[in-house]
Amino acid sequence: MKYSIKRIIQLIPILIAITFLSFAMMRLAGSDVVEQKMLNTGQVVSEAQLEAAKAELGLDKPFLVQYCVWLGNLLHGDMGVSYVSGKDVFETFISKLPATLFLTVTSILLTIVISIPLGIISAVYKNKFWDYLIRFISFIGNSMPNFFVSLVLMYLLGIRLGLFPIISKDMSITSVAMPTFTLAIAMSAKYLRQVRATVLDELSKDYIMGAKSRGVKFSVILWKSVMRESLVTIITLLALSIGSLLGGTAIVESIFMWDGVGKMAVDAINMRDYPIIQAYVMWMAIIYVTVNLITDLSYRLLDPRIRLEDARDE
Amino acid sequence: MKGLKKSVAFVMAMALTMATFTGCGAKSETATSQSEVSSDAKKTFTFGDTTFNAENEEANIDPHDTYCGWACIRYGIGETLFKFNDNMELEPWVAESFENVDELTWKIVIKDGVTFSNGKAVDAAAVKACIEDLVAVHERAAGDLAIDTIEADGQTLTIKTQTPKPTLMNYLCDPYGCVIDVEEGNADGIVVGTGPFVCTELVTSDHLNLVKNENYWNGEVKIDEAKVITISDGDTLALALQNGDIDAAYGMAYANYPLFENDEYTFTGTPTSRAFFCQMNYNSPVIKDDVVRKALAMGIDKEGFVNTLLNGYGYVGVGAFPDNFSFGGDVVTTESYDPEKAKTLLEEAGWVDTDGDGIREKDGQTLTIRWISYPSRQELPLLAESAQATLKDIGFDIQLNVTADHGTIVAEKDTWDVYAAAFVTCGIGDPMYFFTTHCLDDSSKNRGGYHSDEIQALADEMNATFDAGARGDIAVKMQQQILDDNAFIFCSFLRMSMITKANVTGLVAHPSDYYEFTADLDIN
Numbered sequence: 001m002k003y004s005i006k007r008i009i010q011l012i013p014i015l016i017a018i019t020f021l022s023f024a025m026m027r028l029a030g031s032d033v034v035e036q037k038m039l040n041t042g043q044v045v046s047e048a049q050l051e052a053a054k055a056e057l058g059l060d061k062p063f064l065v066q067y068c069v070w071l072g073n074l075l076h077g078d079m080g081v082s083y084v085s086g087k088d089v090f091e092t093f094i095s096k097l098p099a100t101l102f103l104t105v106t107s108i109l110l111t112i113v114i115s116i117p118l119g120i121i122s123a124v125y126k127n128k129f130w131d132y133l134i135r136f137i138s139f140i141g142n143s144m145p146n147f148f149v150s151l152v153l154m155y156l157l158g159i160r161l162g163l164f165p166i167i168s169k170d171m172s173i174t175s176v177a178m179p180t181f182t183l184a185i186a187m188s189a190k191y192l193r194q195v196r197a198t199v200l201d202e203l204s205k206d207y208i209m210g211a212k213s214r215g216v217k218f219s220v221i222l223w224k225s226v227m228r229e230s231l232v233t234i235i236t237l238l239a240l241s242i243g244s245l246l247g248g249t250a251i252v253e254s255i256f257m258w259d260g261v262g263k264m265a266v267d268a269i270n271m272r273d274y275p276i277i278q279a280y281v282m283w284m285a286i287i288y289v290t291v292n293l294i295t296d297l298s299y300r301l302l303d304p305r306i307r308l309e310d311a312r313d314e
Numbered sequence: 315m316k317g318l319k320k321s322v323a324f325v326m327a328m329a330l331t332m333a334t335f336t337g338c339g340a341k342s343e344t345a346t347s348q349s350e351v352s353s354d355a356k357k358t359f360t361f362g363d364t365t366f367n368a369e370n371e372e373a374n375i376d377p378h379d380t381y382c383g384w385a386c387i388r389y390g391i392g393e394t395l396f397k398f399n400d401n402m403e404l405e406p407w408v409a410e411s412f413e414n415v416d417e418l419t420w421k422i423v424i425k426d427g428v429t430f431s432n433g434k435a436v437d438a439a440a441v442k443a444c445i446e447d448l449v450a451v452h453e454r455a456a457g458d459l460a461i462d463t464i465e466a467d468g469q470t471l472t473i474k475t476q477t478p479k480p481t482l483m484n485y486l487c488d489p490y491g492c493v494i495d496v497e498e499g500n501a502d503g504i505v506v507g508t509g510p511f512v513c514t515e516l517v518t519s520d521h522l523n524l525v526k527n528e529n530y531w532n533g534e535v536k537i538d539e540a541k542v543i544t545i546s547d548g549d550t551l552a553l554a555l556q557n558g559d560i561d562a563a564y565g566m567a568y569a570n571y572p573l574f575e576n577d578e579y580t581f582t583g584t585p586t587s588r589a590f591f592c593q594m595n596y597n598s599p600v601i602k603d604d605v606v607r608k609a610l611a612m613g614i615d616k617e618g619f620v621n622t623l624l625n626g627y628g629y630v631g632v633g634a635f636p637d638n639f640s641f642g643g644d645v646v647t648t649e650s651y652d653p654e655k656a657k658t659l660l661e662e663a664g665w666v667d668t669d670g671d672g673i674r675e676k677d678g679q680t681l682t683i684r685w686i687s688y689p690s691r692q693e694l695p696l697l698a699e700s701a702q703a704t705l706k707d708i709g710f711d712i713q714l715n716v717t718a719d720h721g722t723i724v725a726e727k728d729t730w731d732v733y734a735a736a737f738v739t740c741g742i743g744d745p746m747y748f749f750t751t752h753c754l755d756d757s758s759k760n761r762g763g764y765h766s767d768e769i770q771a772l773a774d775e776m777n778a779t780f781d782a783g784a785r786g787d788i789a790v791k792m793q794q795q796i797l798d799d800n801a802f803i804f805c806s807f808l809r810m811s812m813i814t815k816a817n818v819t820g821l822v823a824h825p826s827d828y829y830e831f832t833a834d835l836d837i838n
Contacts, residue, residue: 084368085518154553166554167362167543255547259520267519271369 007293015285016071022281023067026274057083070278080275084268089275093261093283099171100260103183103253104245106176108238110184111191116234118188119195120222126200134192141189149182150255157181167257179256183249187241194237198230231302239295246287356538357837359818361389361830362545362554364565367519374503375513375522376494378448378455382503383489389524389542390831391431392492392507395422395441396483398826400584402639402743403782404483408436408493408508409471414780417478418462424469430495431512431527438466440495445473447496458485480780484742489828510535510833519544524831536820536836555579555813561837562814562821564830567692568625574813583811584823585629585636587740590693592701592803593752595762597727600683605663607800610683610732611649612656613705620806623696627811631804633793634739634748638825641745641786641793648797648804656708667709674709682711687734688720694734697805701734724761733761736808741826745789746776753796764801 054060058069073080079089122134144152157178158166168175202208203226211221246261253263261280268276299306366372366385375391377383386392395409408428413421428436442464449456460479465472475482485491498506504513510530515523522542526535543560545551548567555563556573566574574581592610594601601607620628629636637643660666665674665681674681685701687694695716702712715723715730723729737759739748752759753769769792776788796802810823812830820834 082368085373087373087518151549151553154550154557158553158557162557166550166557166559167545169559255550257520257543257545257547257550259517267367267369 004293004297007289007296011286011289014289015282018281018285019071019278020067022277023070023274024063026269026272026277027063070275079279082268082273082276084271084273084276089279092264092276093279096259096261096264099258100246100253100262102171103176103179103249103258103260104242106180107183107187107245108242110180111187111241112238114184114188115191116195119192120199120227122192122196123199123203124222131196135196138189138192141185144186146182146186146249146251147255149185150178150252153178153181154255168259176258179249179252179258182252182256183245191234191237195230195234198233199226202226202229228302232299235298235302236295239291243288243291246291357536359537359540359562359835359837360560361540361542362551362560362563363542364544364546364548364551366522366542366544367546369519373518374500374516376500376503376505377490377492378451378494378500379503380452381489383492384828385522385542386492386494386505386507387489387509387828388830389513389522389540390509390511390833390835391505391513391524392489392494393509394487394489394491395424395493396487397829398487398743398824400638400825402587402740402825404487404743408441412483415472417780418475420473420475420482422471422473424471426469428508428531429529430498430506430508431529432495432498432506433529434495436493436508438469438471441471441493442466443496444493445491448490452490455485455488455490458488478778478780480777480785481742481744481746484744487826487828488742509831510835511540511831530833533833535833540831540835555815558815561818562812564812566811566813568627571625571627571811571813578816580814580816580818581811582814582821582823583627583809584825585638586738586808586810586825586827587635587639587642588736588738588808588810588827589631589634589636589804590628590691590697590734590736590806590808591631591634592805593733593735593762594764594801595727595731595733596765596801597763598684598731600679600681601731601762603663604800605659605665606681608649609656609660609665609708610705610710611800611803612652612659613708613710614701614803614805615651615704616805617651618704619697619700623700624693624806627809628693629807629809631806633790633797633804634802635745635789635793636807636825639740639745639786640783641789642740645790646793646797649800651704653704653708660709665709672706672709673711680711681709682713683731684729685712685714685732685734686720686723686730687714687716688718689716690718691736693806693808694736697734727763734805738827743826744782745785745792746773749773749776749789749792752802753792762801764796764799766795766799766801768795 051060058066061069070080079093081088082092085092118134122131125131154166157163164174164177168179208221208225211225212218250262250266252258253260254266261283264276265280267273268280370384371381372385373379374382375386375389377386377392383392387394393408395407396404396412397407399405406425408425409422410425411423415421424436424438424441430436430440434440445459445461445464449459449461459482460476462474462476473482479485493508495506502516503518504516506512508531510527510532511524512527513522514525515521521544524540524542526538545554548565548570551563551566552570552573554560592614594607596602616630620626620630632644632648633642633646635642660674660681663676665676667674669675683705685698687698689695698714698716702714705712717723720733724733737748737752741747749769750773751757753764753766754760754773755765755770772788772792772795776785776792779785779788810827812821812823814821817838819836819838820832821830824830
């Protein structure tokens with residue numbers, strides 16, 4: 001508990017630093033939302049109108065003043081309104097979150113279903129046909145970028161077989177299927193090799209030989225010992241993936257028109273919509289700190305040695 | 315080992331079961347949605363559009379909000395008092411006629427029998443309330459219209475302007491001029507108009523759901539429901555049309571056109587006044603040389619650019635306006651592609667290649683042109699590359715900088731020579747707009763500091779001329795002047811295209827780019 005509170009307190013300076021840095025970097029980008037809108041619509045405005053529009057949004061003030069105003073509003077629970085849509089930032093963000101959460105859950109589940117069994121098979125049948133086949137497939141999966149996988153799946157499953165819609169119409173299994181496959185293919189290709197390596201590492205240890213010589217069934221060794229030991233590594237990997245998936249997968253979300261936070265963030269960056277970008281940056285920081293915290297706590301749960309080490313340190 | 319096999323088999327069986335389950339679910343859902351469509355026999359039209367989003371200032375359909383009027387008019391929710399025909403001339407719509415009483419006074423008669431989609435009759439008082447709300451909240455409209463007073467009497471609306479506004483009726487055809495029932499408000503950006511469709515749901519940058527206007531005043535609406543989906547990715551748009559997720563698409567990339575050049579799809583296209591043109595920087599010593607500008611105009615292969623790089627989906631430009639305008643097309647003349655003549659001219663002016671590197675020099679200065687453009691219009695990078703190749707043969711060293719940050723560069727007068735851009739030169743059917751924005755001493759887009767006494771005088775004349783024909787004649791003279799000065803090179807005009815499934819009728823591209831969904835839209 002004490003440990004958790006300590007980690008949560010650490011979040012505060014991290015958030016301030018991250019929001020300050022992102023605020024500064026966006027200002028270095030060279031243009032602002034007023035200029036971007038003018039460019040997109042081809043409208044002709046006078047310098048005075050331009051300055052008035054900037055003043056209305058507070059963009060005429062010095063950088064530090066803008067940041068302090070934003071931070072002050074945030075501390076009063078006001079994340080502001082989008083410069084582009086004029087809608088409340090918090091409401092906009094919350095409206096996009098369910099889609100991203102849904103895609104994260106389906107992608108992680110499918111990745112687990114694919115990568116853990118295949119990684120184990122690959123390790124158990126090391127340097128045999130199944131191992132070579134699985135490694136070859138994972139090599140292909142690793143080599144293909146997400147946008148390419150998306151287009152291939154769209155063509156095969158959407159156009160040729162007509163199984164799924166190209167664009168995501170709603171939050172249904174049918175709509176989420178192709179974005180999920182796209183993300184799961186890339187993640188599974190990476191993780192099954194990690195699972196294989198971890199399982200192989202465990203299988204080579206002396207206690208496995210000992211267990212075998214004592215006549216313990218191999219399946220028991222695998223599930224009760226090897227997998228338990230390997231879980232720490234696998235959970236670390238999955239935690240990192242969950243973190244990045246919760247931040248939205250901009251390319252996949254844009255291609256499949258999946259209306260999540262990743263697509264929202266890219267649109268906001270293109271338009272220099274600072275309030276939305278800041279909300280997104282905060283969300284990402286919270287995710288990573290939280291996911292890391294949960295991961296650390298799960299280590300302590302899964303591996304008694306970590307608990308004992310920490311107790312000794314304290 | 316036997317145990318392991320059992321475990322692996324179990325896990326694989328589970329995975330297979332899940333995959334099968336997912337597959338079955340997908341199929342059954344698809345089947346369900348199809349049967350729903352056939353059972354209640356509703357005609358539903360789905361439209362994929364790249365432009366309906368907040369980035370284009372189309373966050374909703376309220377015409378009094380920035381550029382949202384484009385969505386309002388395009389998707390058949392709102393209608394304006396008058397509309398443009400295919401020659402971009404005015405014709406009645408919600409109003410039946412107008413009269414220019416004097417320089418400042420206009421009398422407009424509203425048609426009898428026009429109703430809002432909520433069933434309320436449209437009279438002069440409703441239009442007055444709408445226009446008053448527009449100019450109160452919409453800065454651009456207030457500036458364009460310069461309205462002093464509005465009076466409503468039955469179906470007659472009398473507008474007095476603060477200054478003479480020869481193009482007032484044209485400006486009222488801008489999408490911001492959609493007649494809406496302001497008493498209904500604009501909750502969530504949804505408004506009540508007079509068009510064939512009524513908006514039921516709007517999610518910014520995502521989709522718009524429409525149903526037919528049961529009270530439509532101008533004929534039976536053939537489609538029961540319509541959905542506009544924002545699709546920003548070009549490949550997704552193409553695949554969605556191929557897959558049948560959408561019935562029609564707006565904004566398809568040129569590269570994907572060949573996929574639809576068959577009997578299953580129909581193209582509807584029209585020339586628009588969106589010009590792709592080069593603007594000269596008169597602050598640059600090289601560009602100040604008349605011969606250099608003339609050689610540049612002779613060195614760009616416009617036909618090759620349109621026919622090869624744009625696959626023929628464009629129109630070669632001569633002047634500022636395409637040939638569907640009475641004052642556009644070949645009513646003016648300019649330099650044609652003639653690299654040999656350009657070489658001769660440059661030689662005679664002293665631009666010669668003394669060091670044999672293929673680039674000409676004069677008085678120690680190389681013939682280098684800093685060409686600035688931007689990538690958000692797919693045609694502009696292609697134009698830059700095409701010009702670089704053809705001008706190199708003449709002896710120019712074209713240094714390309716196609717960047718999203720072009721605004722910053724062009725704002726500095728000494729960092730560029732030629733700026734290539736896209737611009738709708740005649741969006742409201744009147745030619746003055748282009749000259750006002752680009753060619754006068756105080757024009758906001760006269761980036762290169764171009765000045766012409768003749769142009770200034772002709773602009774004054776145009777501002778005092780109310781007759782459309784006479785304005786067109788002045789526009790011809792003004793175009794010819796900027797072409798003779800080689801201050802602008804008009805390379806091509808956009809052919810705006812929509813692609814529909816072959817069973818879709820009534821979706822016709824319009825030169826104004828305003829009108830898309832009408833009562834005639836149908837799926838057969």
